Amino acid sequence: MAEESNSVARNTKFNYDLKTKDWQLGEYWGFFVLNRNVSFLNTRQIITVTPTAENQNGKENIDLQTVVKGTYSMLLPVFYLGKGGNENFRIGFGFGVGTVNLQGTADFNDGIGLFTNAVVFNSGATFANKIDNLGRYSLLTTGNIDGDPYKAYLLSNLSTGNNLELLGAYSLLTGVSSGSIEPISYLIFAAASNGRLNPLEIYALSTLSKGKVNSRTNYAKSYYLFYELPLGPVTWRVGFGGPFYTQNQYTIDLTSFEMSLYTPIEI
Numbered sequence: 001m002a003e004e005s006n007s008v009a010r011n012t013k014f015n016y017d018l019k020t021k022d023w024q025l026g027e028y029w030g031f032f033v034l035n036r037n038v039s040f041l042n043t044r045q046i047i048t049v050t051p052t053a054e055n056q057n058g059k060e061n062i063d064l065q066t067v068v069k070g071t072y073s074m075l076l077p078v079f080y081l082g083k084g085g086n087e088n089f090r091i092g093f094g095f096g097v098g099t100v101n102l103q104g105t106a107d108f109n110d111g112i113g114l115f116t117n118a119v120v121f122n123s124g125a126t127f128a129n130k131i132d133n134l135g136r137y138s139l140l141t142t143g144n145i146d147g148d149p150y151k152a153y154l155l156s157n158l159s160t161g162n163n164l165e166l167l168g169a170y171s172l173l174t175g176v177s178s179g180s181i182e183p184i185s186y187l188i189f190a191a192a193s194n195g196r197l198n199p200l201e202i203y204a205l206s207t208l209s210k211g212k213v214n215s216r217t218n219y220a221k222s223y224y225l226f227y228e229l230p231l232g233p234v235t236w237r238v239g240f241g242g243p244f245y246t247q248n249q250y251t252i253d254l255t256s257f258e259m260s261l262y263t264p265i266e267i
Contacts, residue, residue: 015039019264022084031079034094036224038242038256041069047110064111068213070102072243072254074222082228086235086264091227098222098243100254103214108143113209114185116141121189121205127196128159134208135159142211145250151212164197168204174212185209215252220245234261 015038024030044061051058076096082088107113120137124130135158144152154167185206193202220243227238242254 024084028083029081030084031077034076034078036074039071043067045107062111064107066105066107066210068102068104068106072098072100074098074224074243076222076224078224087230089229094224096222098220099218100220100243101216105210106143106213108141108211117209118188121192131159131164134205138208142208143250145248146214147248164201164204168200171204171207215247217245234263236261
């Protein structure tokens, strides 16, 4: 995921860092302990596309009506090359632990989820088969990162009883589909049901082209690489890093790149 590229308001962040004093261990190296706290809102998804002359790496930031937001905090010892104090050039690297809290939606099918869902739905021999096929396909392809057993049960038995209606209600109550429903998806399944489904059931089917992202951990591995250059009363810093961890066989990586001007406040 990426932030909205043309929005100054969304891309301007006010993060705060807490750090200890510098412990100079040698003439040109030392370390400090850094606590970095970040909030983020990612509204554009990076997906795989067909390489072109203008885009040879086959990656593109596209608005797929998905949103992931959250916070993370890192605590790590940082070793640097250079002299202590913010009036000196230095470069450093740290590795430690972090806490992460994120939630939102993502398209796990590179923007073609609606098309593939329509194909899967139409492959069923009976109407119940169509619903079951779509539910099981969604369970396999929309990423049950948080291991939600209730949703997994509903998707694996979607045509049974009132499970489809329960899925629609569950999606509304948990906010899983917030910002992710396209009108065309609802209209396609409304037409395909031919009056056999109520609005809540149609809504449930229209949510299945997107997946839920909901994750929290207190044990994420974290790293931070930085370069600092003093500019009079302030310091210019370029940094790269963030927390990363594995949950239910999915790798969650919140790496970010920053350029900032700062001045320390001693307390």
